[in-house]
Amino acid sequence: MPERTPYLAANWKMHKTSAEAAECVDALLPRIAATRHEVVICPSVRALSEVVERSRGSAVKVAAQNMHEEQSGAFTGEVSAPMLVELDVEAVILGHSERRQYFGETDEALARKVPAALAAGLEPILCVGESEEARDAGRTEAVLEAQLQADLAAVEGPERARVVIAYEPIWAIGTGRTATPEQAQETIAFVRDVLRRSGAAADEVRILYGGSVKPGNATELRGMPDIDGALVGGASLDAEGFARIVNYEESR
Ligand code: PEP
Numbered sequence: 549m550p551e552r553t554p555y556l557a558a559n560w561k562m563h564k565t566s567a568e569a570a571e572c573v574d575a576l577l578p579r580i581a582a583t584r585h586e587v588v589i590c591p592s593v594r595a596l597s598e599v600v601e602r603s604r605g606s607a608v609k610v611a612a613q614n615m616h617e618e619q620s621g622a623f624t625g626e627v628s629a630p631m632l633v634e635l636d637v638e639a640v641i642l643g644h645s646e647r648r649q650y651f652g653e654t655d656e657a658l659a660r661k662v663p664a665a666l667a668a669g670l671e672p673i674l675c676v677g678e679s680e681e682a683r684d685a686g687r688t689e690a691v692l693e694a695q696l697q698a699d700l701a702a703v704e705g706p707e708r709a710r711v712v713i714a715y716e717p718i719w720a721i722g723t724g725r726t727a728t729p730e731q732a733q734e735t736i737a738f739v740r741d742v743l744r745r746s747g748a749a750a751d752e753v754r755i756l757y758g759g760s761v762k763p764g765n766a767t768e769l770r771g772m773p774d775i776d777g778a779l780v781g782g783a784s785l786d787a788e789g790f791a792r793i794v795n796y797e798e799s800r
Pocket of ligand 1: 716722723724758779781782
């Protein structure tokens with residue numbers, strides 16, 4: 549089975565001005581200097597270039613939190629893949645549940661965004677996850693399978709291994725409620741199985757868990773065989789706390 553390098557991503561959402569982002573990166577880098585994990589910071593679009601400059605030559609790569617599927621055009625307020633590439637951004641979060649919930653992000657748009665990101669050389673971090681209502685109704689697997697099939701519809705099977713998947717149950721995001729390691733493992737194993745059935749080299753795909761990950765629960769979650777890392781929101785805003793999450797394995 550291929551080794552999957554652990555992947556730890558910090559989603560700063562609409563937090564941190566450029567100056568605050570710079571301060572946080574400066575505090576983070578020395579704390580994770582020895583890591584062998586892949587570390588990704590996803591600042592606001594305003595702070596992207598600052599974080600790229602500060603983290604050059606380090607283990608950190610920088611991701612945007614969203615992008616438009618077209619290369620350019622009359623899309624006020626949007627940013628395109630070539631614009632991100634121009635800033636030396638290397639990855640992009642797509643389909644975060646907050647984008648789906650508050651900004652009308654659809655699976656149809658994601659079916660165009662994922663291949664557009666890949667074509668530009670950006671690594672998509674595709675978020676999927678079920679609502680509390682769907683989980684309670686026993687529809688978790690159906691929801692996840694539908695999202696994956698729709699969002700990856702235009703990506704050939706073998707190309708799918710280039711996509712990082714973040715499984716983020718909506719009921720666990722920013723709520724302090726975390727899926728149990730067993731729940732997260734079971735669901736992520738299902739996601740891997742969907743990818744395998746679709747012709748992807750599923751054993752190579754990094755699948756992350758996201759939803760109230762903190763220094764206190766990261767180690768336990770990462771102990772699960774199919775969980776390859778985490779997408780961390782609130783707890784990533786603090787350099788010391790995020791460094792502890794990044795360094796979980798080294799400190800075990
Ligand atoms: C997220 O924003 O993707 C997330 C998982 O947030 P939090 O860690 O705050 O739940």
